[in-house]
Amino acid sequence: MVKYNKLGRRQLFFSLLGTSAIASIFAANQKLFGSQRNQFEIFESKERDFARRNAPGLKSPAAAKGLIYGAYPEASAEKTAEDREFQSHFIQECALIAAGDVWGGISPEPDQFNFANIDYFAQFAADNNLIFKLDAAVWHEFLPAWLMAKFQSQETTRTEIANILSYLVQAVGKRYAKQAYAWSVINEVINPSDGRRDGFRDTQVSESMSGEKYPSWLHFLGTDFVDLAFRAAAEAAPNTTLLYNDFGLEYDTKEDENKRRAVLTMLEKLKSGGTPIHALGIQAHLNASMNPRFNQNKYRQFLSDVASLGLKIQVTELDVADKWLPKDMELATRDLLIAEAYYDFLAVTLDEPAVNTVVTWGLSDRYTWLEWFAPREDGITVRPLPLDQQLNRKLAWNAISEAFENAPKRS
Numbered sequence: 001m002v003k004y005n006k007l008g009r010r011q012l013f014f015s016l017l018g019t020s021a022i023a024s025i026f027a028a029n030q031k032l033f034g035s036q037r038n039q040f041e042i043f044e045s046k047e048r049d050f051a052r053r054n055a056p057g058l059k060s061p062a063a064a065k066g067l068i069y070g071a072y073p074e075a076s077a078e079k080t081a082e083d084r085e086f087q088s089h090f091i092q093e094c095a096l097i098a099a100g101d102v103w104g105g106i107s108p109e110p111d112q113f114n115f116a117n118i119d120y121f122a123q124f125a126a127d128n129n130l131i132f133k134l135d136a137a138v139w140h141e142f143l144p145a146w147l148m149a150k151f152q153s154q155e156t157t158r159t160e161i162a163n164i165l166s167y168l169v170q171a172v173g174k175r176y177a178k179q180a181y182a183w184s185v186i187n188e189v190i191n192p193s194d195g196r197r198d199g200f201r202d203t204q205v206s207e208s209m210s211g212e213k214y215p216s217w218l219h220f221l222g223t224d225f226v227d228l229a230f231r232a233a234a235e236a237a238p239n240t241t242l243l244y245n246d247f248g249l250e251y252d253t254k255e256d257e258n259k260r261r262a263v264l265t266m267l268e269k270l271k272s273g274g275t276p277i278h279a280l281g282i283q284a285h286l287n288a289s290m291n292p293r294f295n296q297n298k299y300r301q302f303l304s305d306v307a308s309l310g311l312k313i314q315v316t317e318l319d320v321a322d323k324w325l326p327k328d329m330e331l332a333t334r335d336l337l338i339a340e341a342y343y344d345f346l347a348v349t350l351d352e353p354a355v356n357t358v359v360t361w362g363l364s365d366r367y368t369w370l371e372w373f374a375p376r377e378d379g380i381t382v383r384p385l386p387l388d389q390q391l392n393r394k395l396a397w398n399a400i401s402e403a404f405e406n407a408p409k410r411s
Helices: 009-017 019-027 029-033 059-064 077-082 084-093 116-127 145-152 158-176 217-221 224-236 254-272 288-293 296-307 331-349 395-406
Strands: 068-072 096-099 131-134 180-187 241-246 279-282 285-287 312-321 355-361
Touching: 059 068, 059 395, 068 084, 068 131, 077 084, 077 116, 096 116, 096 355, 116 131, 131 158, 145 158, 158 180, 158 217, 158 224, 180 224, 217 224, 224 241, 224 254, 241 254, 241 312, 254 296, 285 288, 285 331, 288 331, 296 312, 296 331, 312 331, 331 355, 331 395
Parallel strands: 068 096, 068 355, 096 131, 131 180, 180 241, 241 279, 279 312, 285 312, 312 355
Antiparallel strands: none
């Protein structure tokens, strides 16, 4: 019998950090979605009806256009194993399942690995004929204590850190190389607000979700750590599509524009240097109250610029936060604005031929990280995903299905 962690990846954060860090984590949602004062008080809908679709699952209209639709379950391995109803809907809706763990969960001690959580979902994929996508490997967040100690020790050398990085990446890659269709190897290394000319995230400037500032891969290896990680991944999993994955690329704001520019510059450098990178992963954690700030032309150009580098594009963590929508807004209106955010984003995204995969960060409101990361202040249940807590299809489901139906067919 497979043993697995009781906590999902996002929920594992709490057990790794302890209660003293929880306030910092909740404060961090402003970095992802912006502060409330920057939101718009414009909530006019386009009065779409998003008529009910008849597809047996979202994977069907996606597949008809040569696209892959899937989800990250957001439920832990234990919850997924227990929730047969959720399993059934997941298999019906999805052609792909994404899974992963933070380094603190995978390697709690040096030279010790715990793959039980990922193994459960890899087996679930195999048992149900699902494509398997491997989640982020190299991330600045939620590192194991032993690695943090290495980063903070004055005795640690560049060579030692380079060897650790390669070793950790290859340990994961080799285990899932035969099954993984795609792998988000590098996650969130661009953060222009930290002040570096190259736009790279400096963990000694910006706080982690736990409120810490500390040296990391960048301080020992420079920006070459990205190339090193991709080369280690390619060696371990030569037939897997390797992605760079990031958030904050969608809206017409100064912050998102700076990030788009820095990400594109990094991708250009990686490609020109022969780094084995195959795709950009766009997280697309959308915000329903930011709908007026989605500039289709600017976003379309960004996608085109990425594709011109010979890279594919995958939407990797799509959901729509409703935290800042007015507390007195009717449920039907709230659901419509969420649906419109999905449709407007996907309509532009799927027009780009380089886009081949769409993954929502969760399938049902029953399991969503936004319940604790970006809860509504009025206490009303958040509704960011295609299915509600009872696994019924919502307007968001209809909007996603319609976007797939209207997308150009891939050759």
